[in-house]
Amino acid sequence: MVYPIVKLFDPVLEREAEAIEEFDTPELHKLIEDMFESMYAAKGVGLAAPQIGISKKIAVIDCSVGERPEEKLVLINPKIVKTEGKQKGEEGCLSIPGFRELVTRGKRATVKAQNAKGEWFEMAGEDLLARAFQHEIDHLHGKLYIKHISALKRDLIKRKVRKLAKAGEWT
């Protein structure tokens, strides 16, 4: 099932998501499947559960956007273990469509997370994957990428979005 993507100003995006405690349930597997479907429908490389209105600590990532199944990643209750180096690049978010800004992130990132069975694993990534790890895990802590840009730029985006919302063009 494809869920609509929740957009900026919905409070679910700015709330700490709840940890997953039950694993390997039909509900969890269905949620993961729906998250991939919703992410591909929106042509994203990552999606966090709060972005479909579900305040739980799950994120899915696929930097190949559906091209290579081995790149499908599910991160449950993930944590950043460490980041190394820096990369500056344009970043966008399915919850803030139409906007992109330069964001500095760690060039490499190591995450620790659980899989759908509840098993912990550690994984390192760099460049786009490292950026996706950091962006999606931020979502699970109620943090959007615009927190990483200047207040001036952030306010400008918010003003534009408010205008779009008033015109009924932000749904």
Ligand code: NI
């Ligand atoms: Ni995002």
